[in-house]
Amino acid sequence: MTALISVLGWIVLIGLAGYSVAKGWHWLRRFQKMPLTDRWIVVTGCDSGLGRLLVERLLTQGCWVIALCHTKTACEELREAGVACTFDVDLSNPPEVLAVAEQCLSVSKGMLWSVVHCAGVAKPGFIDYLPLSYYRDVMEVNFFAVVGLTRALLPALRKTQGRCIMVSSVDGLVSLPGNAPYDASKFALEAYSDALRAELSFWNVHVSVINPSTLRTPMSATFFESHRTAWSAMEQQEPEGIWRQYWPAVWLDRFIDKNSENLRRIAVNPAVAVRDLEHALAAKHPRLRYLSGTLAKTLFYFLWLGPEPLTLRIKRLTIQPPPPTEP
Numbered sequence: 557m558t559a560l561i562s563v564l565g566w567i568v569l570i571g572l573a574g575y576s577v578a579k580g581w582h583w584l585r586r587f588q589k590m591p592l593t594d595r596w597i598v599v600t601g602c603d604s605g606l607g608r609l610l611v612e613r614l615l616t617q618g619c620w621v622i623a624l625c626h627t628k629t630a631c632e633e634l635r636e637a638g639v640a641c642t643f644d645v646d647l648s649n650p651p652e653v654l655a656v657a658e659q660c661l662s663v664s665k666g667m668l669w670s671v672v673h674c675a676g677v678a679k680p681g682f683i684d685y686l687p688l689s690y691y692r693d694v695m696e697v698n699f700f701a702v703v704g705l706t707r708a709l710l711p712a713l714r715k716t717q718g719r720c721i722m723v724s725s726v727d728g729l730v731s732l733p734g735n736a737p738y739d740a741s742k743f744a745l746e747a748y749s750d751a752l753r754a755e756l757s758f759w760n761v762h763v764s765v766i767n768p769s770t771l772r773t774p775m776s777a778t779f780f781e782s783h784r785t786a787w788s789a790m791e792q793q794e795p796e797g798i799w800r801q802y803w804p805a806v807w808l809d810r811f812i813d814k815n816s817e818n819l820r821r822i823a824v825n826p827a828v829a830v831r832d833l834e835h836a837l838a839a840k841h842p843r844l845r846y847l848s849g850t851l852a853k854t855l856f857y858f859l860w861l862g863p864e865p866l867t868l869r870i871k872r873l874t875i876q877p878p879p880p881t882e883p
């Protein structure tokens with residue numbers, strides 16, 4: 557009996573030692589980097605926020621950035637800052653997406669190291685007062701533009717055995733109330749990325765997904781105030797609609813006031829996500845997924861994988877004050 561316990565003890569010890577060595581090896585591999593000098597990288601959403609910050613970082617590393625912006629002004633600013641090439645494009649317009657992809661291929665002579673899909677749009681609101689067009693608008697930029705651009709650039713990524721990098725969100729793992737169009741678009745992006753990763757693995761093209769929690773960028777700064785835009789749009793569409801009883805204007809004012817402040821408090825420096833993007837671009841062994849920001853690694857990780865009855869309770873708590881349910 558003692559001999560059996562001793563053998564089992566040794567097996568457990570050897571197993572633990574093997575696991576620790578493998579983990580340590582895996583951890584060390586994270587630090588192996590490649591220079592990004594002279595590599596062509598396409599970045600979308602460079603007018604502001606994450607896309608703009610990433611481009612500024614990449615400029616310091618000597619790579620050839622092709623910055624896709626929504627406005628001509630942003631293009632000019634970036635060219636003055638030293639960006640090799642900029643294009644203004646409305647990513648919600650599929651023919652424009654295909655045309656800009658052609659330009660990227662021509663400028664880079666078909667040798668792209670990476671495309672980083674940073675552009676994104678959020679149109680928050682509760683489902684009762686969200687017009688259907690909001691879902692289409694958000695899907696167009698956050699999902700269909702990514703699909704169109706990626707497919708067109710694949711031959712150039714295959715040539716370099718490069719990287720396709722998706723900026724999703726914690727909302728791509730956990731759908732919170734009040735942001736259904738955005739959350740649906742990021743879930744779609746996650747599904748697409750999973751399929752793409754497996755398919756491209758045959759050509760050694762790597763797909764990484766970045767899931768940031770709330771970042772201090774223009775998107776989060778206007779997030780709760782944008783509920784009013786959706787509410788007003790539905791007021792135009794259905795002025796006498798029953799939805800107004802469930803989500804009255806006085807309640808909306810209190811909801812926006814309270815939550816705007818809360819969001820400002822939890823929003824973190826977007827540099828955390830930029831660091832992860834840089835790792836996905838330059839690491840010899842990039843990760844499949846990066847949870848960027850402390851809340852992404854803690855609260856959202858739990859909401860993602862925790863028991864659903866419990867996570868539902870937490871999600872309900874995010875609607876403060878709760879909507880009036882008494883007539």
Ligand SMILES: NC(=O)c1ccc[n+]([C@@H]2O[C@H](COP(=O)([O-])OP(=O)(O)OC[C@H]3O[C@@H](n4cnc5c(N)ncnc54)[C@H](OP(=O)(O)O)[C@@H]3O)[C@@H](O)[C@H]2O)c1
Nearest residue numbers: 601603604605606626646647648675676725770771773775
């Ligand atoms: N901020 C957060 O809390 C947060 C958290 C998780 C994930 N993310 C994701 O991070 C990414 C970057 O967002 P951000 O926080 O940096 O916000 P942001 O500053 O609003 O950046 C989004 C960019 O996308 C561009 N864009 C939007 N619609 C476009 C269109 N139709 N055509 C071309 N460009 C368009 C915007 O340009 P215009 O402003 O000129 O329209 C802007 O430059 C997004 O994918 C977002 O979903 C953000």
